[in-house]
Amino acid sequence: MIRILALAALLVIAKAGLSIGDEIKVNQANKAFDPGAVTIKSGDTVDFVNGDSIAHNVFTRGAPEDFSLGTIKPGDEKKTTFTTPGTYDVRCAIHPGMKMTITVQ
Amino acid sequence: MNCNRLLLAVTTVLSLVGPALSAGADGTAPAPTQTASTAQDPVDVAALKALFARPTEIPFPKGNAYTPEKAELGKTLFFDPRLSRVAVEACVSCHNPSFGWEDGRPTAVGDNMVALRRNSPSILNRAWGSAYFWDGRADSLEAQATGPITSTAEMNMSMDLLLDRLKAIPGYQQRFEAVFPGEGITATNIAKSIATFERTIVSGVAPFDRWIAGDETAISDQAKHGFVLFNTTGQCTACHSGWTFTDDSFHDIGLPATTDLGRAEIVTGVAELERAFKTPGLRNIDQRAPYMHDGSVTSLEAVLKHYVSGIVQRPSLSAAIKPVPLSDQDVTDVVAFLKTLTSQDRPMTLPVLP
Numbered sequence: 001m002i003r004i005l006a007l008a009a010l011l012v013i014a015k016a017g018l019s020i021g022d023e024i025k026v027n028q029a030n031k032a033f034d035p036g037a038v039t040i041k042s043g044d045t046v047d048f049v050n051g052d053s054i055a056h057n058v059f060t061r062g063a064p065e066d067f068s069l070g071t072i073k074p075g076d077e078k079k080t081t082f083t084t085p086g087t088y089d090v091r092c093a094i095h096p097g098m099k100m101t102i103t104v105q
Numbered sequence: 106m107n108c109n110r111l112l113l114a115v116t117t118v119l120s121l122v123g124p125a126l127s128a129g130a131d132g133t134a135p136a137p138t139q140t141a142s143t144a145q146d147p148v149d150v151a152a153l154k155a156l157f158a159r160p161t162e163i164p165f166p167k168g169n170a171y172t173p174e175k176a177e178l179g180k181t182l183f184f185d186p187r188l189s190r191v192a193v194e195a196c197v198s199c200h201n202p203s204f205g206w207e208d209g210r211p212t213a214v215g216d217n218m219v220a221l222r223r224n225s226p227s228i229l230n231r232a233w234g235s236a237y238f239w240d241g242r243a244d245s246l247e248a249q250a251t252g253p254i255t256s257t258a259e260m261n262m263s264m265d266l267l268l269d270r271l272k273a274i275p276g277y278q279q280r281f282e283a284v285f286p287g288e289g290i291t292a293t294n295i296a297k298s299i300a301t302f303e304r305t306i307v308s309g310v311a312p313f314d315r316w317i318a319g320d321e322t323a324i325s326d327q328a329k330h331g332f333v334l335f336n337t338t339g340q341c342t343a344c345h346s347g348w349t350f351t352d353d354s355f356h357d358i359g360l361p362a363t364t365d366l367g368r369a370e371i372v373t374g375v376a377e378l379e380r381a382f383k384t385p386g387l388r389n390i391d392q393r394a395p396y397m398h399d400g401s402v403t404s405l406e407a408v409l410k411h412y413v414s415g416i417v418q419r420p421s422l423s424a425a426i427k428p429v430p431l432s433d434q435d436v437t438d439v440v441a442f443l444k445t446l447t448s449q450d451r452p453m454t455l456p457v458l459p
Contacts, residue, residue, distance in 0.1 A: 031352075054425070055424065057378075068372060068373070068374055071375050093241075093355070093371075093375055094355050094377055094381070095352070095353075096236035096241055096244070096355075097235040097353050097354070
């Protein structure tokens with residue numbers, strides 16, 4: 001019975017055009033993003049994990065849209081979901097030598 | 106000439122001098138030698154030296170490759186006061202090669218001789234930068250290059266007026282067309298030219314470079330001890346790292362608070378960026394007084410003493426900034442080391458303006 005209900009729920013979601021995105025992990029280590037570039041689908045979430053002993057940030061300016069995740073303290077992580085397709089040039093605002101590209105399809 | 110990376114040797118034509126330069130530039134310099142640590146300096150000095158070795162090439166971006174003609178055009182623009190509305194201020198007014206490409210004033214002077222709020226930053230070695238201005242509001246030298254020109258507080262020039270003015274000068278028409286065939290005088294090409302010139306401004310081989318290349322006589326024992334203190338007790342390399350002596354990152358270093366919020370005026374919502382400014386490089390630093398983003402500190406000794414006992418504690422203070430237990434003699438030794446970072450650069454020749 002539970003399986004039937006779960007299947008029905010998925011069918012309803014699919015009918016409504018909704019989808020549950022994937023989650024991609026990006027590490028911040030040694031003042032660098034790892035990996036330095038990812039390609040994801042609209043609706044996917046990127047989880048930024050600070051593995052350094054200093055605070056970091058994640059931000060972008062300009063197209064497709066601006067965002068900043070504020071402070072990510074050592075050992076913490078912050079997530080954001082990308083819904084607008086395009087190429088995001090992402091940096092750490094504290095250490096701008098930390099750069100990565102996120103391509104949202 | 107198609108080269109995204111220009112051998113440093115080429116830049117000697119523009120800005121560098123010194124018999125050791127060619128040795129450092131063509132890769133024939135003697136390998137660094139292991140230096141025995143003194144009793145006071147029980148550290149691996151050779152390993153520390155390796156962290157500061159000079160690169161052999163200037164990096165140029167793919168979208169703005171180096172050509173000598175473009176760099177020369179950029180130099181001409183850099184020295185031309187007609188780039189300011191009232192035609193009295195040029196880029197070089199605030200970035201003067203005689204003052205380590207700064208201006209020797211506590212804070213810059215802008216349009217109508219009004220003092221601005223920040224010290225003129227040096228353009229030395231900015232080819233290796235990743236953010237520009239004290240607050241990092243420009244992501245590239247191309248973006249930086251026209252910022253002061255069009256700032257109403259600085260050169261107060263509109264881009265439309267600048268384009269009209271330059272297009273009315275036949276010599277500029279010809280030179281832009283030669284460098285950018287079919288494009289001519291545009292805002293983008295002005296920025297590309299100035300940025301290319303700025304990338305060629307590289308500090309020359311200093312006594313410190315000769316020392317890490319193996320010449321033990323290049324600097325004094327006092328300076329060598331200062332170098333070790335710089336890397337250890339002084340914790341200076343927490344921010345002043347690499348051959349240009351900057352991490353190109355943003356730190357609140359605990360200066361007395363003002364209304365200037367620095368990087369936080371550009372990126373909001375990050376507590377660590379309040380009163381945070383970009384770490385300046387230290388090459389040719391003894392030519393570049395006064396110091397700090399606000400020009401509030403007049404000597405290198407006073408800079409170091411700020412880190413000994415002057416740091417203002419507050420939530421935004423960088424985790425890299427902690428009081429350091431340097432004695433007065435230590436401060437003197439570190440300053441002796443810092444002075445070895447100054448190269449004997451060839452005097453910059455003035456361009457003939459079209």
